[in-house]
Amino acid sequence: MATVPEWRLAGDWFDICSCDIPCPCEFAQAPTNNACQGMLAWHVRHGHFGEVQLDDLNLLALAAFEGNVWAGEAAVAMGLFIDESADGQQRDALQRIFAGEAGGWPAQFAALVGEFRGIEFVPITFEVADDLAYWRAEIPNRVVGRAEALTGPTTPPGQRVQMLNPPGSEVGPGQVATWGRSVDVRTEGFGFQWSGESRSSKHIPFDWAGPDPVSP
Numbered sequence: 001m002a003t004v005p006e007w008r009l010a011g012d013w014f015d016i017c018s019c020d021i022p023c024p025c026e027f028a029q030a031p032t033n034n035a036c037q038g039m040l041a042w043h044v045r046h047g048h049f050g051e052v053q054l055d056d057l058n059l060l061a062l063a064a065f066e067g068n069v070w071a072g073e074a075a076v077a078m079g080l081f082i083d084e085s086a087d088g089q090q091r092d093a094l095q096r097i098f099a100g101e102a103g104g105w106p107a108q109f110a111a112l113v114g115e116f117r118g119i120e121f122v123p124i125t126f127e128v129a130d131d132l133a134y135w136r137a138e139i140p141n142r143v144v145g146r147a148e149a150l151t152g153p154t155t156p157p158g159q160r161v162q163m164l165n166p167p168g169s170e171v172g173p174g175q176v177a178t179w180g181r182s183v184d185v186r187t188e189g190f191g192f193q194w195s196g197e198s199r200s201s202k203h204i205p206f207d208w209a210g211p212d213p214v215s216p
Contacts, residue, residue: 004102004211005050007093012128013171014135014203015040016145016185016196023200026177028168030068037064037194039145039187040170041137042206043126049093049102057090058083058124059098060137062192070168075114079190081139084121095119097210104210105172117190128203132160132178135203143187147180147201171206178203 017023017038019031040061047054060081067073082094096102100110122142128135136146150161163177180201187194 004096006209006211007047007049007097007102007104008207008209009044009047009054009097010207011045011047011205012043012126012135012203013041013206014128014137014145014147014180014201015170016147016182016199016201018194018196019200021150021181021198021200022179023202025069026163026166026168026202028068028070030071030073031065035064035066037062037192038199039063039137039143039185041124041126041145043128049097052089052093054086054090054093057086057094058126058137059094060124060139060143062143062187062189064192069112074112076112077115077117078113079117079192080119081122081124081143081189082119083124085123086121091121097208102210103212104208105206106208107210107212108172109170120189131158132203134183135180135201139189142189145185145187146183147185147203148183150179150181166204169204171204172208175204175206 042059044057063078065074065076100107122139126137134148161179166177182199182201
């Protein structure tokens with residue numbers, strides 16, 4: 001296996017899934033009706049894999065599973081879209097990281113995937129409001145995902161509904177999840193097809209690094 005260089009990815013992640021609000025998976029529980037499907041999207045604000053720069057690249061996955069994935073009851077089926085603007089070295093770096101080959105949190109997340117349906121390189125747009133009022137991602141003619149920050153009669157204007165240290169965070173420990181509600185979601189690819197409104201969504205920043213330190 002090729003040597004893994006020092007690497008880091010930091011940026012924004014969100015999902016929109018078929019669960020009721022709030023998604024039980026984020027609490028390390030079984031999903032609504034014991035089955036979940038949806039989309040996951042990542043934007044790399046700053047990143048590198050050795051000397052390969054990975055700033056401003058996007059990824060988007062479609063996935064589905066049944067049972068509590070955190071309890072080892074479920075194997076996730078997933079397909080991954082990678083930003084077509086990435087060059088050959090960047091594509092290779094992102095594939096190694098997200099396949100779990102480079103260690104760090106993505107290796108733990110990749111272990112949850114029981115059926116990997118492949119990779120496609122496509123144009124991906126990604127946007128998160130500076131005040132976390134909304135987030136969105138799109139692949140032309142394939143995927144649309146838009147969500148707005150969750151609010152209600154007792155939420156102060158401009159404030160966000162947030163959760164510290166979620167026990168089932170898809171991007172790893174120690175982050176803050178901001179809850180949202182889907183406005184529009186339509187997905188098609190890798191054998192998945194799903195749409196829905198007013199479903200669970202959440203934004204979480206991520207900050208990963210690798211490879212893992214070698215034990216003495």
